[in-house]
Amino acid sequence: MAFGFEFGGKLGKVLLTAFRIVAVTGLIFFIRIMIKKGAPTGFVLALALITAGAAGNIIDSMFYGLIFSESNYMDGSGVASLFPEGGGYGTFMHGRVVDWAYFPIIRGQWPEWFPWKGGQNFLFFRPVFNLADSAITVGVGWVLLFQRKFLRTL
Amino acid sequence: MRIQVKVALLIFLILLADQIIKIIVKTHMHLGGKAILFLGNGSSFISLKIMGWLLALNLAAS
Numbered sequence: 001m002a003f004g005f006e007f008g009g010k011l012g013k014v015l016l017t018a019f020r021i022v023a024v025t026g027l028i029f030f031i032r033i034m035i036k037k038g039a040p041t042g043f044v045l046a047l048a049l050i051t052a053g054a055a056g057n058i059i060d061s062m063f064y065g066l067i068f069s070e071s072n073y074m075d076g077s078g079v080a081s082l083f084p085e086g087g088g089y090g091t092f093m094h095g096r097v098v099d100w101a102y103f104p105i106i107r108g109q110w111p112e113w114f115p116w117k118g119g120q121n122f123l124f125f126r127p128v129f130n131l132a133d134s135a136i137t138v139g140v141g142w143v144l145l146f147q148r149k150f151l152r153t154l
Numbered sequence: 155m156r157i158q159v160k161v162a163l164l165i166f167l168i169l170l171a172d173q174i175i176k177i178i179v180k181t182h183m184h185l186g187g188k189a190i191l192f193l194g195n196g197s198s199f200i201s202l203k204i205m206g207w208l209l210a211l212n213l214a215a216s
Binding site: 031035041044045047048049051052053055056059060064068071079080081082098100130131132135 | 157158160161164165168169171172173175176177179180181182183
């Protein structure tokens with residue numbers, strides 16, 4: 001759903017997109033209720049960040065298959081073109097989320113004595129992500145770190 | 155500014171920035187099978203800066 005994690009198959013993709021749409025709709029209603037209840041601004045804005053992030057990835061899943069041509073650096077097809085003549089690489093709700101940011105913070109090797117992993121390469125942080133993923137993460141982190149007091153009152 | 159306006163503005167700005175970056179990456183960047191923007195070995199510093207910035211933002215907002 002975020003950070004490049006995927007369900008398999010075409011049905012999985014449609015189900016994931018449908019789940020995202022339901023989640024965002026629910027979040028919008030939840031934000032409205034929270035505003036009416038007089039929730040702290042920080043909490044409401046954190047929910048808005050999560051909603052924006054989820055909506056950003058929904059747009060990719062719904063429309064990118066229709067508006068972008070196939071692009072793959074490895075097979076030489078190069079960068080994608082927007083609104084290609086022959087149509088996009090997929091159909092409605094079968095677009096792929098575009099992840100572009102990769103920040104490996106720590107690279108190293110597990111010590112030999114370490115069970116199972118000993119001697120293997122170690123990389124933190126491996127996932128490739130995008131701004132929408134960041135918004136979701138910051139929103140969730142914001143709620144967990146700074147809005148715990150309000151969460152307990154819910 | 156009313157809270158509803160703040161929420162709408164925040165969502166709109168994040169969506170706009172997200173889509174602009176994705177379209178540029180998808181149509182102009184030759185960076186890998188998944189259009190990866192790899193910031194290389196200097197990325198630790200950039201990551202720390204981003205994390206610090208986000209922490210400051212959160213502290214200011216709480």
